[in-house]
Amino acid sequence: MKLQVMNLRKNYGTHEVLSIPEWSIGEGIYWIQGENGAGKSTLFRTLAGMLPFEGKVVLEQKFDLKKDAVAYRLRLNLGEAEPLYPSFLTPADLLGFVAEAKKNPIGQVEELVEAFGINYLDQPMGSCSSGMVKKTSLALAFLGEPSIIILDEPLITIDLEARGNLFALIKKYHARGVAFLLSSHQPFADDDLPVTGGFALQNRTLVAL
Numbered sequence: 658m659k660l661q662v663m664n665l666r667k668n669y670g671t672h673e674v675l676s677i678p679e680w681s682i683g684e685g686i687y688w689i690q691g692e693n694g695a696g697k698s699t700l701f702r703t704l705a706g707m708l709p710f711e712g713k714v715v716l717e718q719k720f721d722l723k724k725d726a727v728a729y730r731l732r733l734n735l736g737e738a739e740p741l742y743p744s745f746l747t748p749a750d751l752l753g754f755v756a757e758a759k760k761n762p763i764g765q766v767e768e769l770v771e772a773f774g775i776n777y778l779d780q781p782m783g784s785c786s787s788g789m790v791k792k793t794s795l796a797l798a799f800l801g802e803p804s805i806i807i808l809d810e811p812l813i814t815i816d817l818e819a820r821g822n823l824f825a826l827i828k829k830y831h832a833r834g835v836a837f838l839l840s841s842h843q844p845f846a847d848d849d850l851p852v853t854g855g856f857a858l859q860n861r862t863l864v865a866l
């Protein structure tokens with residue numbers, strides 16, 4: 658069991674967005690669908706430890722998000738749908754900083770730079786196109802030795818070549834035992850990615866598809 662959620666509730670003020678009694682995933686590549694505003698980004702940010710919530714989230718039956726936050730966050734990475742970075746930072750700055758925080762293996766930054774074709778390492782983010790920013794954020798999401806990588810809308814703004822590179826990297830990391838949780842408004846074709854299962858986020862909870 659990679660990730661277990663028990664009695665998770667998340668509200669913004671009086672607006673309840675998530676109410677998930679029980680949900681879990683094993684090793685694999687999972688896809689979450691939901692209409693605009695269904696709560697996908699809120700779910701992902703909650704699972705990444707970025708938002709306060711009620712309930713319990715446990716990684717690998719060992720790391721409780723509330724009790725073992727540091728160990729948990731070292732093993733779960735999130736690539737946000739619309740990442741925002743300070744405009745003066747470069748991809749090199751961000752990769753260096755996050756690589757250190759995530760205790761990356763030697764050679765991994767170079768591997769990811771190559772995989773995403775980030776040939777603008779010293780260009781400030783403020784002058785990067787949205788696809789260039791997104792590719793940087795996707796590379797950041799693979800850093801370290803994660804057990805789960807969550808990618809929120811990974812396909813938005815990236816071109817076909819980057820999409821192919823991303824799918825190749827997902828397959829490579831999946832073969833090493835990394836689980837993936839992806840959201841997308843466009844379903845993935847089976848020949849793109851071997852998806853293990855899908856869930857719909859409906860009426861504040863997750864339903865298997």
Ligand SMILES: Nc1ncnc2c1ncn2[C@@H]1O[C@H](COP(=O)(O)OP(=O)(O)OP(=O)(O)O)[C@@H](O)[C@H]1O
Pocket residue numbers: 669674691692693694695696697698699700738
């Ligand atoms: N910071 C916030 N404060 C208050 N309400 C919020 C906040 N963030 C999200 N919401 C609300 O929570 C609900 C879920 O939003 P969320 O961004 O999680 O949806 P989503 O499924 O990711 O949507 P989309 O497909 O449009 O990206 C929406 O009703 C939204 O208005």
